[in-house]
Amino acid sequence: SLPDYVENALKLGPKFAVEPRLSAPELLSLVRRISKCAPEGEANRCISEGVDVISRKNIGASRVPVSRVVSFLKQKRLCVLPADKEGGFVVLGEGDYDERACSAVAKVFNECNNVSLRKVKLETKRLCKNLGLSRLFHNIDAAKKDSLDIMFSAKTHKPEWPLRVIVSEIGSWQKNLALFLQERLGILKIDDPFLIRHSGEILDFLKSNPDKGFFACSFDIKDLYYSLPQNELIERVEECIDSFGVVAFQKKKKKKQNMS
Numbered sequence: 001s002l003p004d005y006v007e008n009a010l011k012l013g014p015k016f017a018v019e020p021r022l023s024a025p026e027l028l029s030l031v032r033r034i035s036k037c038a039p040e041g042e043a044n045r046c047i048s049e050g051v052d053v054i055s056r057k058n059i060g061a062s063r064v065p066v067s068r069v070v071s072f073l074k075q076k077r078l079c080v081l082p083a084d085k086e087g088g089f090v091v092l093g094e095g096d097y098d099e100r101a102c103s104a105v106a107k108v109f110n111e112c113n114n115v116s117l118r119k120v121k122l123e124t125k126r127l128c129k130n131l132g133l134s135r136l137f138h139n140i141d142a143a144k145k146d147s148l149d150i151m152f153s154a155k156t157h158k159p160e161w162p163l164r165v166i167v168s169e170i171g172s173w174q175k176n177l178a179l180f181l182q183e184r185l186g187i188l189k190i191d192d193p194f195l196i197r198h199s200g201e202i203l204d205f206l207k208s209n210p211d212k213g214f215f216a217c218s219f220d221i222k223d224l225y226y227s228l229p230q231n232e233l234i235e236r237v238e239e240c241i242d243s244f245g246v247v248a249f250q251k252k253k254k255k256k257q258n259m260s
Contacts, residue, residue, distance in 0.1 A: 002091065009069045010089045014082045018064055027054045083156045084164050090154040101152055104163040117146040121173055136180050143173035187252050188240040 002010075022030065031050035038046040073080060079097040081090045092100070121140065128137040149170070152163040169175040196202060206214070241249050 003072065005065055006069050006072055009064050009066065010080070010091070012064070013087050014089065015087070016064075018066055024054075081152055081154045081163070084153045086156050088156075090156060090161065092154075100161075100163045104152060104165050105150065108165050121146055124173070124177065133180075136176065139176040140173040143171065143176060145172040148172055148174060185237065185240075187249070188237075188244050190240060191243070 028051065031047055031054065034050065035043045035046040072078075073091075077094040079092045079094060081092065081097075082088075083090055125137055125140055128134075128140065149168040149172075151166040151168065153166060154161050155164055169178065
């Protein structure tokens, strides 16, 4: 079991933040910024009263012992994860966390020992250079991360609390490449009767049919999301380009490239 001070701190949840302790110059600057919102002729009085308040008020440290909690968790080798849908925290021992994390990763990723992300990045840069994509080349070259980041949350609404894999591409060269492709391919028209671009479209549909009853079901699409069949995907993209018109697509692509 956790000490009361640790448990009470974690009960505040992932969205809780400790108010930063401002220095005297920062407080004075804050007073001056607030005084600019005062009615004309009241600014000086606002500054005077504001300075008087901050000079008399003793602004102590946070009542939440964050540093002490962190030290305890490190000392006991405990891992803290956000609960997937309940807004709280889950505390796991290091061994339990490693086992759950490996299991979660194995479910959505395939291990590729013969792939070097650094070599893939070099090959991508070479391709960009050959195609004259100088801006994309520099963006990829400037990216510091060679791989995506993986984080986890705990599915506390499911038995045994399995972990959910969260992938972040922030700071990676893959994000620059993805944004480039997304912008260029975004001009294509997709003929898909089941396409839903965002959940708001579902709400609009239900609102426009208030007197009708509908059946709904939920699908787990993790395999589709993480393991898109590459050959079939390329074929579908080629079909969309052919339907749009290869020449028209190239002209729009060059126009976007010149604007960027």
